[in-house]
Amino acid sequence: MSGTRILCCHVTTATLSFAVLYLIGNVLKLVNIILMVSLDKEAFSVTYHEAKDTRGQRVFDISTNILMLVLMSISAVLVLFSKRKGPMFVLPFVLMMFVELSLSFLYLFDGAWGLPGTPNYRDMLQFVKSVRRVDSLNEEEIGHFTMSYSVLYMLFVLLKVYVLHVSMRCFYFLKAESMAAVSVDTGNTVTVKLPSYDEALKMRAEDIPPSYHEA
Template sequence: MSGTRTLCCHVNTATLTFAILYLIGNVLKLAGIFLMPSWEKSEYSFSYHESKAFKGQRVFDISTNILMLVLMSISAVLALFSQRKGSIFVLPFTLMMMVELTLSFLSLFNGAWGLPGTPTYRDLLQAVKEQKRVPVLNEEDIGQLTMWYSVFFMMDILLKVYILQVSMRSFYALKERRVPAIHVDTGNTVTVKLPSYDEALKMKTEDTPPNYQEP
């Protein structure tokens, strides 16, 4: 990873900025999960066993979403200490960005793999139908919704790729900056001036140790 600047600032400053925004976003998502009703009323009637299965699925989904958001928040907090503690504190943030990119691509095939707090295409479709108060959207509305969702999805992917690249460059920049500091602090460097070839030839032979003789 060459270069330590990105756009108009240092890669370390950009990583800290993204980590702060990332942390704020995750905290807001967590607040949204805790503030929403625990069990939403379904529009359809379920039997007792179906309702119990639905409730169990809801508990599992909410638990995994909360765990994922907590891990994301911890990685962002660790990145804030990278300037003092070293490059290893940026690594969790970089790994979480890789996980986010993977889940974003998987959400194209199945909405259950989507990121917590991020609406899927099905969620947006249902929201638009509720707003328009229609059971089915016409082709024009579906086309517009699909176009806008595709644009925002690609922008989100590109932004995450950029954050991943910046965080990786910050990791290597902090690592390179810490290496010379370790050599200076240890003080193990010893400078020895070796004699030239002519000086070595002029050395006295009596400087050599005497031969060992048995008594």
């Protein structure tokens, strides 16, 4: 992981910025979930099916989504202290970004792996229908929508890859900086006082090594 700058800012500054944005986004998602639960809305439906989830499935989805958002929020908060506390405070954010990226790829094959806040094909399609005030779209409109959704979702995934890359570079930079600081603080040098010619002859005769001390 070479280089300490990304685009126009330092990797630590970029990681802090991403962590703040993720923290704000996660808090908003948590508030949205809590409001949906409190209003008793059927927000978690089985993707690509008309039938709703059972009560147990809905509770499980809500619980796992809240847990994921809480863990992501905690990891984002830890990044804010990484400059003073060291690279280990960035590592949870890196791990959570890796998990989120993995789930985003799995979502392409099965909608059940979708994270809270992940753009859902069915929900986006319903949104487009409501905006256009139509009950259904024709084949050409469906094709355009599918292509647009695919491009936007891939950009969404690439953004996650970029954030993961930046956070890893920040981790390695802070790790190298911490190791350099430790080596400077604890580094000892050993100096040897060379004897004179007469002392060397005397020590050679007595087999006494030269004296040394730590500076």
